[in-house]
Amino acid sequence: MILNPIPWPNGATCACAITFDMDADSLIHVARPQDSHQRLYPISMGRYGPTVAIPRILETYQRLGLKQSFFVPGWCLETYPDAVEAILKDGHEIGHHGWIHEDPIVTLGNQRAPFERALRAHEKICGKQPRGYRAPVYNITPEVIDLLIEYGFDYDSSLMADDIPYRMQTDAGELYEMPVHWGTDDWPPFAHYDEIGYMMPVRAPSAGLAGFWEEFEAQYEAGGFFMLIVHPFLTGRLARWRLVEKWLEGILDSHDVWFAPLEDICEHVKSVEETGGAQIRTEHLPYFDGPQK
């Protein structure tokens, strides 16, 4: 049960978003800056995303008539402009995902420069400012929240304080949160990446995805919000995407769901709130002014 459900457009039972973080090989360059260019295996693993998986994913979305959201580091926008152009041409959203996937905690106190550098890449490659942000490794900080408010972003999608969209309020302003969590992220079931300290046993496609579909059923039953946080180089691999594609076809046939980019879902939440159609919960930030002892 969800205490404050949000009514979805056209009476849909559940809002759904399959969001892809197109990190490509930024991960190895930020993890091993001294010699990443010598590490061909992780570069190739990341490049699979924009070169092989993105065309496959876009083909499915086009066939099924879906518009979705992609989060792309600024460095990847500049390095893989063909993939970016294809995503935009099909009408999908591209959100801010740092400059070169730098962890905001690691760069604490110095986030403005990479944040603004990524914004410039969005303007240059995408021709517009992004409306949404997702922190690399979800590690958003109060410093980044302030930058999002300063630059007029509509939403963040990095935090985990609710099942459905909620509002974050600071002294400087407010922002919607489109909440994530690890149960709907493909890193735990599918990532195996020694160089960045991530050594999960890789699950079979059906086993790895099964947890996602159970998460969907619970959100559907409660009239909630189901979002996947997945990566082209993991979930866009042949066998996994084949199963996601079959799941999408089945759900579109048998369920009453609203698939939309996060910017549209955010816009909808804002408008139902303004017309008194839903009570959106507020979290006040920062949670603490200093270390708790």
Ligand SMILES: [Zn+2]
């Ligand atoms: Zn990422």
